[in-house]
Amino acid sequence: TGHLIGEENRGLEYMFIMMNAARFAVGMQGVGISDRAYQKAVAYAKDRVQSRPVDGSAKQPVAIIQHPDVRRMLATMRGLTEASRALAYVAAAHCDIAHRHPDEAKRVEHQAIYEYLVPIVKGWSTELSIDVTSLGVQVHGGMGFIEETGAAQYYRDARILSIYEGTTAIQANDLIGRKTVRDGGKVAKSLLAGVAATI
Ligand SMILES: Cc1cc2nc3c(=O)[nH]c(=O)nc-3n(C[C@H](O)[C@H](O)[C@H](O)COP(=O)(O)OP(=O)(O)OC[C@H]3O[C@@H](n4cnc5c(N)ncnc54)[C@H](O)[C@@H]3O)c2cc1C
Known part of the structure; x- marks a missing residue:
């Protein structure tokens, strides 16, 4: 027995309410796993002692966090994670306003921007999480590749996020078809105008 939910021929539109929420949530999984990989890499880099500093400032081996290339990797992981988190929070704020604003026109406007950002939060944050968790493995060196540290598990877990x-x-x-072309780029342009105004 099939039950009609809402009006006929609007099923796909209704499904996208669920899909946007699910896709946003997977984007947040990307942010979460990136942050966990970063935290673990920082802790390891402070603990692991290997090689003397490149500037000759010490005769003894130092924690690897003192090596510039390790710092580069950690800073990259942190920068990418913070950027993806910031984008997700901007999208979440639009979603909140879309649900709670007393003015219906404002609700519609913010809902459209939220829906525009969802494929970016999902697609971009999850692709980044693969890069970030891969860097996490690299920071751990050989210990990253074998399973004991858990760094490789983050990498594998991140790998599904850009698929499901x-x-x-x-x-x-x-993003291009449904969210940009369909309305002639109206939402995209209003979002970019907001970015320009902020700058
Ligand atoms: C661990 C796991 C859990 C899952 N959980 C769920 C779940 O709970 N519920 C659920 O419904 N599904 C679930 N899935 C299924 C998941 O949503 C699909 O695997 C996913 O949508 C990709 O579809 P597919 O595997 O058929 O790949 P395909 O659609 O065959 O894609 C294969 C490749 O072709 C590309 N491709 C396909 N079509 C296009 C196109 N039009 N333009 C450009 N490139 C294209 C894809 O980007 C991809 O690179 C799960 C999958 C996994 C692995």
């Missing part, structure tokens, strides 16, 4: 709830290419199709 719509692969990255499907997010791109959604």
Whole structure:
């Protein structure tokens, strides 16, 4: 027995309410696993002692966090994670306003921006999480590749995020087709105008 939910021929539209929430949540998984990989890499880098400092400031081996290339990797991990978290929070704020603003026109406007950002939060944050967790393995050196530290497990766990709830290419199709072309770029332009105004 099939039950009609809402109006006929609007099923796909209704499904996207669930899909946007699910895709946003997977984007947040990307942010979360990136942050966990970063925290673990920092802790390891402070603990692991290997090689003398490149500037000759000590005769003894130092913790690897003192080596510039390790710092580069950690700073990259942190920068990418903070950027993806910031984007997700901006999207979440639009979602909150879309639910709570007393003015209906404002609700509609913010909902459209939220929906526009969802494929970016999903696609971009999850692709980044693969890069960040891969760097996490690299910071751990050989200990990253074998299983004991857990760094490789983050990398493997991140690998599914760009696949389920719509692969990255499907997010791109959604962003360009459904969210940009369909309204003639209206939401995209209003979002960019907001960015320009902030700058
Ligand atoms: C661990 C796990 C858990 C899952 N959990 C769930 C779940 O709870 N519920 C659920 O419904 N599903 C679930 N899935 C299924 C998941 O949503 C699909 O695997 C995912 O949507 C990709 O579809 P597919 O595997 O058929 O790949 P395909 O669609 O065959 O894609 C293969 C490749 O082709 C590309 N491709 C396909 N179509 C296009 C296109 N139009 N343009 C450009 N490139 C394209 C894709 O980007 C990808 O790179 C899960 C999958 C896994 C692995």
